[in-house]
Amino acid sequence: MAIVADAGVLYGLLAVGAGLATGLAGIGAGVGEQGIGAAVVGVVAEEPGFLGKGLFLMLLPETLIIFGLAVSLILMFAWTPFSGIVTP
């Protein structure tokens, strides 16, 4: 019984870790984007032709989320430390 309860807690912690990986990466990207976004809007107000390049620059920090998301997916699905544990 004790083993089963521990597995549940572990699985829960794993889910929390996965959530943090994506969530914190998202916050980090947001912090990075606030400055870039503001600067891009400033430039586009003067030079509308800069919109395409500006959007590209603005989306660069988004790539960080992909790393976070990859870590989350690995935690949730690919890495299974409980493969030997019997769940109820």
Add this chain to the structure above:
Amino acid sequence: MPVLRLPKFGKPVKYAYITGRVRAMKTKLVPAEMYARMMSMDMSEIARYLEETQYKDEIDALSKDYSGVELIEHATFANMAKTFRKLERVSIDEPSFLILEYLRRWDVWNIKTLLRGKFYGASDTEIVKYFVPAGELSPEYLDELAKKDTIQDIISAFDGTDYASALAQYDGKNLATLENALDKLYYFRMERAVGGTLSVGGGLLLKYVRREIDIRNLITLFRMNKAGVDAAVIQENLIPGGKMHDELARMAGQPFGEFLRGLEGYPFWSSISDIASVDLDAVSRIEARLRAYLIRYAWALSNYHPLSILPVLGYMVSKETEVSNIRKIVRGKEAGLPAELIEEQLVVA
């Protein structure tokens, strides 16, 4: 007195929008190589060229009332005032506060224009033409002041404001003391308004402004030392607050050769070393070089602090210089000055 209360966190981000915008605006300034081409154009060609640039709206709007030099002069002034007001309008918090503090120099300019105009008996419509309403005083208020009959009426309109103390120095005979007092007041109140805060941006603005005061004082020294003016008179004309104030004050009244030797080794020396000699014919050449040095200094500082007030400051100084260069070219051409003489006066950073 307004006080800056700003959180420490995320401060540089407040500058992201305005610095992005001024960097885009900087690309629209008249390129330095155009000045040489403008020298070979006539007035209508210059006006047509300016119509293709950021001055289009003003040239179009004013071309029904003015032509030639007057058109270009008023269009460039109107555009500069519009641009500076825009900078202040599109910024928030700290940048907006600092930009307005800097732009108060145009209030001083307008008050000087007003007093000078009245002193020499110009009509109110003449005076209004030379206003640059980029500061805190609105165009309507300035128009109202221009309609007043005497200098005393104008001075009493400023009772209760910061300007009252400087304006009280008017003795009815000449404006030089009063104008000097207004300049000193501008820098004094900037130091008081910005220096009293703990903001990083304010510190950077003051760093530039202190260098500007030094350069202005240096130009005064060049002029007065060259003319052999008495040390005490020169020291009275120096603006306090510069970083090198004490050193420059000591140089007042020195023989010109000794004064030049004393300047060697200062950071600005390399900008003037090739023309600064004892038999210097025109101080205005030195002045142009020193002003160019100041622009380079502002942009160089802004490379160290890309998200700060400095790029905005660099832009404002560059814009101001552009307008004064265009005016020098058109006024010089109208007066029939030789091209080399006009070129020497142009400030190209």
